[in-house]
Amino acid sequence: MADKKRHSIIPDKKPDGSINSPEPEKAVVTDINSLIEPPSEKEGLTPAKIEKAVKTADIPMILMIFVMIVFGLIILYSVSGPDAYGQFQDSSWFLTRQLRFTIGGLVVMFIVAFIPIDFFKQKWIAISAYVLSLGLALATILFGVGREHGASRWINIGPIQLQSSEIIKVALIVAFAGYRAMIAQLKSEGRVKRPKSKAGRILIDAMVEFIIPIVLCILVDLVIVLQPHVSCFIIVAAVVAMCAIVSEIPLKDWIVGGIIVAIVGGAVGGIAWALMPQAKKDRFMKNYAHVFKRISIYNSDGETEDEELTKDDTRQVDNALNALGSGGMWGVGLGNSRAKYNYVSEAQNDYIFSIYIEETGFVGGVVLVLMYLVMFFMCLKVCWRAKDVFSRTVATGCTALIFVEVLLNISVELQVIPATGVTLPFISYGGTAQVCLLIAYGLILSVSRSGTVRPEKKNLASSVKEIRTEA
Secondary structure, three states, rough: OOOHHHHOOOOOOOOOEOOOOOOOOOOOOOOOHHHHHOOOOOOOOOOOHHHHHHHHHOOHOOOOOOOHHHHHHHHOOOOOHHHHHHHOOOOOHHHHHHHHHHHHHHHHHHHHOOOOOHHOOOOOHHHHHHHHHHHHHHHHHHEEEEEHHHHOOOEOOOOOOEEEEHHHHHHHHHHOOOOOOOOHHHOOOOOOOOOOHHHHHHHHHHHHHHHHHHHHHHHHHHHOOOOOOOHHHHHHHHHHHHHHHOOOOOOHHHHHHHHHHHHHHHHHHHHHHOOOHHHHHHHHHHOOHHHHHHHHHHHHHHHHOOOOOOOOHHHHHHHHHHHHHHHOOOOOOOOOOOOOOOOOOOOOOHHHHHHHHHHHHHHHHHHHHHHHHHHHHHHHHHHEOOOOOOHHHHHHHHHHHHHHHHHHHHHHHHHOOOOOOOOOOOOOOOOOHHHHHHHHHHHHHHHHOEEOOHHHHHHHHHHHHHHHOOO
């Protein structure tokens, strides 16, 4: 009996229910959690805490983002030099500004990365993120600038110009994940009230699990498309869909909720369109004229005469395609592009990939695509090992955000899809986009550091369970 007590990790109890204090030499472990996670220290920042934070950081992912950023800055400087000198008499103007935004974004990324992911699970953060998303979307319609580019995409706050859509994308991921985590917790605690009738239970489940979060996201996305900002609308829809897929929404609620949303949404949209005056319909269609023109350009084969299209309309796409073809196998050399001399307008943004291929050729393109693939599989590993609904949804949403944009940008430049105005993550010029993408990457790093189940901990937990069973 004494030998059994010595090896048991469960202390004995007295008849009155209190626990006997084991002798120092025998009290090896009194809490199973201490075998899995060391007890937290109450003191402030210490060298031990810093060392632990560094050890738990995903160093390969951190190195990967630094490689991608340095690579992107080199490409940006090579591509943007002529345009920067023509506009500002400084060939490094775009590079200097991008470098400032990148440094600021990296600082925020590391702050986010070393905050435990469970901190972002709080209800007030989810609510604030959603209010921020909807508020920015509405403010962009009311006070936004940039109509000359086809849509209101920027908000001026004093001397600072923000592209609100970039902030909305990240905030909406956190909001959606927070809602799903809250529902999962309420269900586990048995606090979700369900009617007695079967039909009522089906309806309530569909409402809570699917309809409420999806409709809230659709509301933000509708405001975005009314700006009109179609490319952001597509990205937000794709990212929210990926978040919904991994957030453990039951299939039955997908089907029931999807049917209800489709029927109600279609009916409301049809009635609104039927009751809308013709003048407003004409103005509405005029707002999307640039979208229809891009589709016409995409459908044009370049040989058939099209009365609605001029050579100026197709110049950007044609010159970008020529730049892609001019690169050959090895390219014309870094800095030697001809298309960047105003043949492709604003080459540092949407069409930077074409200029890059012209300078580095097919080999350079393969290198860049492989770098994105390595980063993608690193992020995918974090998503796969996420410990709960919130961590998985955040990691998946942020991963989808980065790589949906990569896919759209490269597809546009290869003329697989019509032009969308999506920049190439970590490569194209854009301050707000760079900072927000780094924040998204920081959230993935946070999940990697504190929101995943590590294999060694799984094995240790199994060993503890076996010890308890044998004891």
